[in-house]
Amino acid sequence: MKRKILVAVLAASLAFSTWTVESIFAAGSNPESKLKQIQEDKTKAKADLNQARSALNEQKKKLQDLEKKVDSYDQQIAKYTQSLAENQKMLEKQESKFKKILVRMYQEGQMDYTVRLLEAETFSEFLARFETVRIIVKQEKAILDNYINIKRKIEKEKAAIEKEKQKQAPYLEAARNEYQKLVKSVSEKNQNLKHLEHQEELTREAIEEKNRLVREASGRYSGTGTGELMWPANGRMTSPYGWRNGRMHEGIDIANDIGTPIYAADSGTVSLMKSDPDGYGYYIVINHGNGLSTLYAHMYRSSVTVSLGQRVRKGQRIASIGNNGRSTGPHLHFEVHKNGNPVDPMPYLQ
Structure with a gap:
């Protein structure tokens, strides 16, 4: 009699265990649970x-x-x-x-x-x-x-x-x-930051002030460039020159990690170094002569390796890509100015 009772108890236990496991697997495969x-x-x-x-x-x-x-x-x-x-x-x-x-x-x-x-x-x-x-x-x-x-x-x-x-x-x-x-x-x-989309929201005042300073600086120092520009940084071009969101984008944007080297696009003289925390961050202008200048923006001052009035050679490292000023993603904003006016950089880049 005792033996029959023991067998019955064991059978009931196994049946309960089987039901519990099945119920767990059933819950795991529940679409509502997966969605949650x-x-x-x-x-x-x-x-x-x-x-x-x-x-x-x-x-x-x-x-x-x-x-x-x-x-x-x-x-x-x-x-x-x-x-x-x-x-x-x-x-x-x-x-x-x-x-x-x-x-x-x-x-x-x-x-x-x-x-x-x-x-x-x-x-x-x-x-x-x-x-x-x-x-x-x-x-x-x-x-x-x-x-x-x-x-x-x-x-x-x-x-x-x-x-x-x-x-x-x-x-x-x-x-x-x-x-x-x-x-x-x-x-x-970086795993999280890669979801951040790079964008600029520069004010008209910041753009006009930048252009005024570039024109003034073009007469201070002479440059001896070739007129043919190399790409100033490695990376992906995320925004071209032209109209964007109802406003003129006066250069091109090259996205890459913070710390990526920035190089002088041509030989010349550093004619302007400017801090603009609410706009272009920290930017540099190099005068290449014959009315041609290049501008490099959104850098941090601490990454800059040149000084005002210094002569630089084509391909010389001048700074690093940053995320300074009105920018939500690391990139280089690069401009070309001809006779004091911003122009499309692409025809000048080799």
């Missing part, structure tokens, strides 16, 4: 994306605050650099006059003017020669004084530039460290 799981996964993915975006925005804000401080020194350095360039041009003009006076003074000696006066045969001739000598001496003294004053100004401006660079150095170092952290974060969050 997908919705939960989407919600979590969206939350992760928002979290990644928020964290990066905080890092960008910290970097931008540091770069504002760096830019304040950049502006002061730019003033000294422009003044230095103007004084060096003036010095070159005075150089030949100065050398001629030195050569004559060495060859003839300081007694030359006295000899001219003593050789006068009459007193009226003496007075005439005296007036001539006085004018010549005054003119030569003015040339010498002017030359020496310009030289002193140049030395002061060079010293001032170095002083400002020393003040700027710790902020620039801090900005570069923060930039490296940002690059690392982007790399780590």
Whole structure:
């Protein structure tokens, strides 16, 4: 009897276990359950994306605050650099006059003017020669004084530039460290960040100000480019030159990861470096000569490797792709300006 009862209990247990397993599998294959799981996964993915975006925005804000401080020194350095360039041009003009006076003074000696006066045969001739000598001496003294004053100004401006660079150095170092952290974060969050679509929403004011500055800068420094441009960065062109959303897009956009190298499209001189946190981020203009200039935008100041007035060669690295200013995805905004006006870059690119 006991044996029959035990067998019955075991059979009932097995039957219950079988029903439980089947019920679990039935629930797992339920379409409603699958849909719920997908919705939960989407919600979590969206939350992760928002979290990644928020964290990066905080890092960008910290970097931008540091770069504002760096830019304040950049502006002061730019003033000294422009003044230095103007004084060096003036010095070159005075150089030949100065050398001629030195050569004559060495060859003839300081007694030359006295000899001219003593050789006068009459007193009226003496007075005439005296007036001539006085004018010549005054003119030569003015040339010498002017030359020496310009030289002193140049030395002061060079010293001032170095002083400002020393003040700027710790902020620039801090900005570069923060930039490296940002690059690392982007790399780590790349799986989520790839869903972010790159876009620009530049104001008309930012565009007009940029064009005005480019026109002004084109007359400050000379360039010696070939007129044939290389692609300034590797990547995918996400937006061409032309009308977009009812507004003129004055360049092309090349998308790639933050930190991707940017190269000078042609040889020339860096004629403008500008911080525009609410528009183009940080941008550089290179003057290639013959009315041709190129502009590189949305970079971080801490990634820039050139300075104002510096001559660069075609293919030289000048900065790295960033996501600075009015941009929600890392890319290079690249423009070509001809005689002060933005034009389609494609005919110029090799």
